Amino acid sequence: MEEPQGFFSTGDGCVGDTVTERCLVESKEPVSHVQLACGLWFCAFPLDGNELCVWSTKDPSYQPLILRGHRQPITAVTFGNTVSPLLICSASQDYVMLWSLDECRQKVLLGLTPRGLVLGTLLGKALYLRLSPDDRAAAVCAGNKIFMLDTESRSTLAVLEGHRGPVTAAEFCPWQTHIIISVSEDRSFKVRAWAPGYFRSSPLLSLLVDEKSKQLVAGCADGQLWVFSLVERHHYRCVTRVDLKKKRETFSRRVESRLCSLPEENRRPRAHGLEKGEDMEGSLPVLSLAPCDLSLLLSSECGCLPSESAPCLWVGSSAGLLILNLANFELEGVLRYKDFRSLSIQVAGSCAMMSKAGEQKAICLLTSVFGGQIAVLEIRLAALVRSRQGLGAGRSLSVLPRGCVLSTSPLHFRIAEEHRTPPAPQRQSAVRSTVQDQPLVFHSKVRSSGYATAPHKEYPLESSPPTRLHKQRVLAHGPAAALCVQFSGDGRWLACGLANHLSLVFRADLTGTPAVFSGHDGAVSTVCWSHDGRWLLSASLDGTPRVWSLRRAELVLCVGRDLFPKPIQSAQFYYLDAFILCSSGPELQLLKCHIDTSKDEIRRYKQKSRCRPVFRLPTAGPTEITSLSAVNDFYSYLVLTAGRDKTVEVFDLNAGRSAAVIAEAHSRPVHQICQNKGSSFTTQQYQVYNLFATTATGDGIKLWDLRTLSICKLSLISFSQMRQGCGESVHTDQSKKSPIYAQNRPPKFGMLK
Structure with a gap:
């Protein structure tokens, strides 16, 4: 050789x-x-x-x-x-x-x-x-x-x-x-x-x-x-x-x-291929x-x-x-x-x-x-x-808070304690008091018979996805599309927003007569439940978010249009019902609300509930926000938004700034973001709270990880190949694990079992 x-x-x-x-x-x-x-x-x-x-x-x-x-x-x-x-x-x-x-x-x-x-x-x-x-x-x-x-x-x-x-x-x-x-x-x-x-x-x-x-x-x-x-x-x-x-x-x-x-000091030098103006x-x-x-x-x-x-x-x-x-x-x-x-x-x-x-x-x-x-x-x-992450070590995002609220954060607030006069004690006879203080049995521990609680139906861990239609209801007899649906936190109620300016609340099994909430002058684009399930938030194209009382089926708070420069696309309760998040044009607005249900017989027309703007945050680009998502079941600082320029932006409200931007998230604008917001019916690992899904018309569903801002899984569902249009909203009841779909045509929705 x-x-x-x-x-x-x-x-x-x-x-x-x-x-x-x-x-x-x-x-x-x-x-x-x-x-x-x-x-x-x-x-x-x-x-x-x-x-x-x-x-x-x-x-x-x-x-x-x-x-x-x-x-x-x-x-x-x-x-x-x-x-x-x-x-x-x-x-x-x-x-x-x-x-x-x-x-x-x-x-x-x-x-x-x-x-x-x-x-x-x-x-x-x-x-x-x-x-x-x-x-x-x-x-x-x-x-x-x-x-x-x-x-x-x-x-x-x-x-x-x-x-x-x-x-x-x-x-x-x-x-x-x-x-x-x-x-x-x-x-x-x-x-x-x-x-x-x-x-x-x-x-x-x-x-x-x-x-x-x-x-x-x-x-x-x-x-x-x-x-x-x-x-x-x-x-x-x-x-x-x-x-x-x-x-x-x-x-x-x-x-x-x-x-x-x-930050400027943490940026790495750009490679030649990322220089602006270089041709591909x-x-x-x-x-x-x-x-x-x-x-x-x-x-x-x-x-x-x-x-x-x-x-x-x-x-x-x-x-x-x-x-x-x-x-x-x-x-x-x-x-x-x-x-x-x-x-x-x-x-x-x-x-x-x-x-x-x-x-x-x-x-x-x-x-x-x-x-x-x-x-x-x-x-x-x-x-x-x-090089694909660009966030650097130690700067990965997390839905679960890693620190206390900063003093300069818009989330830093004090809740005024409501001092209520304790009711006057009722005077009882000595005999009745003596009998009341005595135990009913001779031993200290009493085992419950279980008759006071309803039997629990366990959901099997190993089961196939729901494919059979279980129930179907007609929402309106006219041409009114269902634009949004959402279950309450306990899984007992289902709220639905319609294009005919109405909001309906059904029982979870779709039986009985629904509660009707009317008052909007435009199509209802968003419905959201409060953490305790007492209030229902609805946002409409008329530019007014409204809060309704589920128990009384009446309006308790109406935010004026003067606070929002453009129509509201999305709205929801945030930070355990302490705030209301709204998206108006290219802005994300944080509102501090106080709901007062007490009535004055003389001034019934005067609204005691009040709402004031706390913080405004613009998007990275001058683009309209198409979807909004944040966790309300526990304290979290992160808010996810989707823009009409096909981007997904993550805001850190503790720091009061934009934390990350995902460019070209889909080939078309994202119209819905779904987060894992936790459930009182199931226990999950803490890593899964950092997952969220996005969907766009004709581009399927993508599952993302906040820690790396990368796609975990791509569901290759081409909505353009379906016989009917893609549903505007998809929501899952955590207690029954059944998805609800809202369709544009016909104006019906169904529960799969």
Whole structure:
């Protein structure tokens, strides 16, 4: 074996704490658009056309191994799946060769020339190679065919045909080794037999089969990722399509917004890719896909259990590397080559990635699209993933308070004690008093018979979601849509706001005659119960929030329109009924209310209840607030709002400022935010209080975590595919765990059981 002179340069690099260039190789022949091999211990790539170079990633000081045997330029390289012996397969237009690295190194030490086994000859230009999980078969993608070669007998097992264009990638199913999936430039993929073509715009370049999620991921030349389900009886249906360019732009905007929300002294320097005015690349061709294990990193950052971590994958493109979460299809990290000026390769022609489970580093092998440069990168996952949060250590948000109320906080107030004159004691005879003070039984402890309490119906822990319609009521006989519904805290009552200016209160089982609350001059957009269940708050498009007494079915407080510059979209009780939160245009308003139900027979017209504004807080951008959510069952400082500019903003009322902004939360404006506000019927872990869900028309439901401001789970429900429009409001009774849906057409709602 000869050592190439003047080609290799190694060192620690100088790119910062995120990425380091460990090796740079100059090849005489261009190596763009060549399949590369990157493993746990070695990287393999073509050198000078027909030579195969194997470089150690564990110890870069080892002399690179140069394997010769091909006469034509090598176009594809792949490693085997078994550890011992470690095999490597290479292909060119003349030969498909299999090498054993252990045998090759032994021959080099003895001064002999290593030779590989020829599996096939003159198969054509191979674009992709893959060995089976047991290394007994090799799939060679040449032209529009896949040659299945036996690595032991060196014979052709089968030739798979059917693609109308060149086959660009093929993968073996890990749990069913007899199944092979292939993709082609004809914009289709095949699983042992012909499958419907889902792709219409661009050729397929890469493929990955994830064993944990049982999903097939195919990458296109236009930067699209197609995800298909391989679960039995799913019939390889398409799960989703991911636009990597839009995802990366959204990722950059979110990082930028979180950096701006930090104090000046805590802000990190911005990367070059986040500089204002820099143009993004036109497309992101998906050159390669590889699994990525971030379970330890994500669980340690957000405090989740390791079992809650989702599978991730590396996405290699010509402009950089991306880490995609397969549970929510959001980016966990972005590395752009041009952000690191000291990297030798700024535009990649081929790439291969490898990261071992439990390790903090990953290896990436790159080739330049221009010239013959080959580089090996070492990536620190912790530094790369840390950039997605932007909040810094110790600044994660929490619904549960972590400290006392500040003296400068708008929540700092004193409740005046109401001094009531105690009633005069009634004089009783001595005989009656003596009898009253005597016990009824001769022992001190009395066991209750249980007749005074109603029997409790336990909800089974293991049960399927409710799907059967249990009850249905017609709200109005005219064209009046139900705009909002909400259960009371004890689960006994259900309030509903209608477009005909009325608010109705039903029993939870939808029986009996509802209580009617009238007085608004516009459609009722919000109804909210107080913590004690005595008061009902309603907000209307007429700009007046009103508080009603459930017991007397009458108005007890009406806030004037002069306090709000624009119509109220949302309103609710807050801080254990001490305040009322209202959203008016781009402002969040905090009102201190005092409800007095005492009556003066002379001045019945005079309202004794009063309300005064305490604090106003504008949104980060001049956008109208579309939804509002805050916890009222216990003390919490955080308030969530959604804007018409597709953002979700978190306010900290203890500090009196905006705490965080989530840019591009949905593809359309969010029209409802649902928080886990606790329940008196169930006990929950404290981590789950930091979860909240958002929904937008046509964009499904997303579950978020306040601690990381990232998506935990994405419910792929396309409301545009439903027969009827999406409900304006969804609410769940915690005592019965039954959802209530309010629909626009027809004006009815139903309880599912």
